Amino acid sequence: MGNKPTIAVSHLGCEKNRIDTEHMLGLLVQAGYSVDANEELADYVIVNTCSFIQSAREESVRTLVELAEADKKIVITGCMAQHFKEELLDELPEAVALVGTGDYHKIVDVIQRAETGERVTEISLQPTYIADETTPRYRTTTEGVAYLRVAEGCDYRCAFCIIPHLRGNQRSRTIESIVAEAERLALEGVQELILISQITTNYGIDIYGKPKLAELLRALGKVDVPWIRIHYAYPTGLTPEVMVAIQETPNVLPYMDLPLQHSHPEVLRLMNRPWQGQVNDTIISRIKESVPNSVLRTTFIVGFPGETDEHFEHLLEFVKRHEFDHVGVFTFSPEEGTPAYTLPNQLPQAVMNQRRQALMQVQQPISFKKNHLEIGKVVNVLIEQENPETGELLGRSSRFSPEVDGLVYVSGEASLGSLVPVAIDDASEYDLYGHIATAADLFDHQSLAVL
Numbered sequence: 001m002g003n004k005p006t007i008a009v010s011h012l013g014c015e016k017n018r019i020d021t022e023h024m025l026g027l028l029v030q031a032g033y034s035v036d037a038n039e040e041l042a043d044y045v046i047v048n049t050c051s052f053i054q055s056a057r058e059e060s061v062r063t064l065v066e067l068a069e070a071d072k073k074i075v076i077t078g079c080m081a082q083h084f085k086e087e088l089l090d091e092l093p094e095a096v097a098l099v100g101t102g103d104y105h106k107i108v109d110v111i112q113r114a115e116t117g118e119r120v121t122e123i124s125l126q127p128t129y130i131a132d133e134t135t136p137r138y139r140t141t142t143e144g145v146a147y148l149r150v151a152e153g154c155d156y157r158c159a160f161c162i163i164p165h166l167r168g169n170q171r172s173r174t175i176e177s178i179v180a181e182a183e184r185l186a187l188e189g190v191q192e193l194i195l196i197s198q199i200t201t202n203y204g205i206d207i208y209g210k211p212k213l214a215e216l217l218r219a220l221g222k223v224d225v226p227w228i229r230i231h232y233a234y235p236t237g238l239t240p241e242v243m244v245a246i247q248e249t250p251n252v253l254p255y256m257d258l259p260l261q262h263s264h265p266e267v268l269r270l271m272n273r274p275w276q277g278q279v280n281d282t283i284i285s286r287i288k289e290s291v292p293n294s295v296l297r298t299t300f301i302v303g304f305p306g307e308t309d310e311h312f313e314h315l316l317e318f319v320k321r322h323e324f325d326h327v328g329v330f331t332f333s334p335e336e337g338t339p340a341y342t343l344p345n346q347l348p349q350a351v352m353n354q355r356r357q358a359l360m361q362v363q364q365p366i367s368f369k370k371n372h373l374e375i376g377k378v379v380n381v382l383i384e385q386e387n388p389e390t391g392e393l394l395g396r397s398s399r400f401s402p403e404v405d406g407l408v409y410v411s412g413e414a415s416l417g418s419l420v421p422v423a424i425d426d427a428s429e430y431d432l433y434g435h436i437a438t439a440a441d442l443f444d445h446q447s448l449a450v451l
Helices: 015-030 054-069 079-083 085-091 104-115 163-167 175-187 213-220 240-248 265-270 274-278 280-290 309-322 349-372 439-450
Strands: 006-011 044-049 073-078 095-099 120-122 145-149 192-196 227-230 252-261 295-302 326-331 378-386 393-397 408-411 419-427 432-436
Touching: 006 015, 015 044, 015 073, 015 104, 015 145, 015 192, 044 054, 044 079, 044 104, 054 073, 073 079, 073 104, 079 085, 079 163, 085 095, 095 104, 104 120, 145 175, 175 213, 192 213, 213 227, 213 240, 240 252, 240 280, 252 280, 265 274, 274 280, 280 309, 295 309, 295 349, 309 349, 326 349, 349 419, 378 408, 393 419, 408 419, 419 439
Parallel strands: 006 044, 044 073, 073 095, 095 120, 145 192, 192 227, 227 252, 252 295, 295 326, 408 432
Antiparallel strands: 378 393, 378 419, 393 408, 419 432
């Protein structure tokens, strides 16, 4: 082990990318490599890149250039390696290896070959690999939370999205494989499992012939983890069967992340999501009726080619009408290789920025109102950080997902990675403020619940 090089890993991009990073770390550690968080001390730096939109690519390029200037041996993995293989090899002589999105499980072999002086390229033209519960994994999240990938890739072809080109078609894991990994994560003390894929509501179609999310949720309901959260639920896949499974499985949170992207049928048609435009209102109404305590998060793209003032007004009214708990807004990013890249009527960036700001201004008072409804409640909070100077704790209630939603600022004492009852004293547009609940808080809360 002593003569093996030291390796650092730089993770960029989404949580699907994070899981790839965690598997590479696990494989390297299992093979006896020393993995160091300090890039300056490492012989090799693996950069797991993102290439989803222009800003993500710019961040990846900045990281690569900085490492090249520091004379590091760079292993480029992930979406950018998949997307720009030839360009990266030509422009970054410091890159000793390129590893695609379907090839990260070969990382130990790649490092061994690079050590012999070979410039390695491991990029499957059509990614087909997906790690399972037997693949080593070293988690990089806070101790109480873990992402659990149920499928990889996507069969849809939205006009703005390059993901199918970068990650291939959908390939699901079996229910048994997912449950086995969930059980192991529970033994590690994980309090929250976040189910992710490109479209989680399509889970299982490729291996079972039909969606199996409801069955998966019921199976995970038997795992000893307090919170199970669903990310990336395509709205048309939230069937009555899935709704019932969410309601009847106590540890599945009624939190739904719906990547709606827009409200106007014409814009959705241009996005190659035509069926969604006819059912948006129906689905949201059905969710609120079936799961009255649901927490709804969504994302929208403003400035898609051809989006008129009328289309945008439709979106503003849609957001006002449905009062989502959390909304993320992105400006359209033209990605070469997607149909939207060549669409006519591209909008100026200034107009897109104005629309993003206008939509966020509509959402802010809604978020403020939703958060203020939490004041006076006692809610469970997953404690994730502590401010070393003030002792203030930072965590999340079940209404907040990591990275994308708000935080709960907590006074009092609690262990990191624990779920504790917190009395909510105040709220802002995005965050909540409270204290570790006392016996009196809990008594008052129970008394109110009886009334």
